[in-house]
Amino acid sequence: MLGNGQAVALHIAAIRKWILVAKLGRAARNVLHALANPTRFLKLARPLTPLFFWVGTALALFGAWAGLTQTPPDYLQGESVRILYIHVPAAWLGMGGWSGVAVASLVYLIWRHPLASIAARAVAPAGALFAILCLITGSIWGRPTWGTWWEWDGRLTSMLLLFFVYLAYIALARADADRGGDGRVPALFGVAGTVLLPIIRYSVVWWNTLHQGQSIGLTSSKIDASMLWPLWFTLFGFTFFFAGIALMRMRTLLAQAKVEARMKRMAQS
Amino acid sequence: MKPKHQRMLLAGLALVAVLGAAGLALSGLKDEAAFFYAPADARAAPPEPGRAVRLGGMVASGSIQRARDGVTIHFIVTDGKDSVPVSFTGVAPDLFKEDSGVVAEGHFNADGSFTATNLLAKHDERYMPPEVAGAMHKSETLEP
Incomplete structure (x- = not known):
């Protein structure tokens, strides 16, 4: 049995811990709230947009150059393996873009902050662009290696579906904005579309497919180190480029909303 | 709340x-949603002869035989548990070789063999330069 003094000390320690957790939670919320303020967001986004854009372009160009000239060819596929330096980042951003749409949509549904809705709408076209880039480069790669431009296997079909889901989301969000909706319907669609992501990821595990399995895991890679390193440059380069596009589009959408609000006010007065 | x-x-x-x-x-x-039958799948639940299906697996080592007409090849597709003899007339993709993955489009015959009308090469998720491959490729088996 604990003595009285000990029990009290334990209680105090537990209370202190909860106070700390609450303080941390409040701090995190304050940071989020600060970013969620459009004026403050714009102040931050203005210098970050060109920075992300140019850093991304430089990294991607260097990675592409290194992938074309500085790595050995594959033992089986020869030179055609080099398309992976574009194909893999495109696939990563095609799927990562939808994660962005989904998280922003969820945040919008729960906290109702308009900036989250704008973020989801801004990210979608960039994600769709990389999804179709992934499909096109994959098709070009498939012809010499597999002997086909296209097959309806699990991985290829689910990725094509993701591209269609992007198009549907873009159309839905635009229609909703044109009708003066509050963006709740596209946000629901954005969250629901997330089911495709695990399907794409595990399609090569659940079903036998023409597409090979996962090459790069969290801790290990089945791509030889001498061929892998330029991939990190194109991967980070494309990601920065993507972030630059997303910020640019968010600023555009915010400016459009401002113009519309002003026109409405002018029409009323 | x-x-x-x-x-x-x-x-x-x-x-x-x-x-x-x-x-x-x-x-x-x-x-x-499976893209192809593995030989063991085809044995467990045989698709009816003549139906258009795909058969996938590894080309058994030493099994490729070219017929006298020069364009027909015979080989064995295996998944380690079962194997199916396949015949194909036409142009095979560059990556089609022994000990490597293949997906054959065609139909099963009544005797359990497979007649392919098209061949697709299937490669695995490993990429490496030829020197590295020469050192380790032989020692490992590929899963279809």
């Missing part, structure tokens, strides 16, 4: 419902 918490709960429930529905649909698709 604050409205925000209510929305959180609703969003969470909706997410669980959507994921559950997708899971059910996928488990129903499990067998239908």
Whole structure:
């Protein structure tokens, strides 16, 4: 049995811990709230947009150059393996873009902050662009290696579906904005579309497919180190480029909303 | 309950419902969505002869034989558990070779052999330069 003094000390320690957790939670919320303020967001986004854009372009160009000239060819596929330096980042951003749409949509549904809705709408076209880039480069790669431009296997079909889901989301969000909706319907669609992501990821595990399995895991890679390193440059380069596009589009959408609000006010007065 | 918490709960429930529905649909698709039959699948549930199907697996080592007409090849597709003899007339893809993955499009015959009308090469998820491959490729087996 604990003595009285000990029990009290334990209680105090537990209370202190909860106070700390609450303080941390409040701090995190304050940071989020600060970013969620459009004026403050714009102040931050203005210098970050060109920075992300140019850093991304430089990294991607260097990675592409290194992938074309500085790595050995594959033992089986020869030179055609080099398309992976574009194909893999495109696939990563095609799927990562939808994660962005989904998280922003969820945040919008729960906290109702308009900036989250704008973020989801801004990210979608960039994600769709990389999804179709992934499909096109994959098709070009498939012809010499597999002997086909296209097959309806699990991985290829689910990725094509993701591209269609992007198009549907873009159309839905635009229609909703044109009708003066509050963006709740596209946000629901954005969250629901997330089911495709695990399907794409595990399609090569659940079903036998023409597409090979996962090459790069969290801790290990089945791509030889001498061929892998330029991939990190194109991967980070494309990601920065993507972030630059997303910020640019968010600023555009915010400016459009401002113009519309002003026109409405002018029409009323 | 604050409205925000209510929305959180609703969003969470909706997410669980959507994921559950997708899971059910996928488990129903499990067998239908397979791109090809492995030899062991074909043995367990043989597709009727003449139906257009795909057969996938590894080309057994030393099994490729070229017929006298020069364009017909015979080889054995195996998945380690079972194997199926395949014949094909036409142009095979560059990556079609022994000890490597293949997906054959065609139909089964009544005697259990397979007649392919098209061949697709299937490679695995490993990429390496030729020097490295020479050192380690022989020692490992590829899973289809």
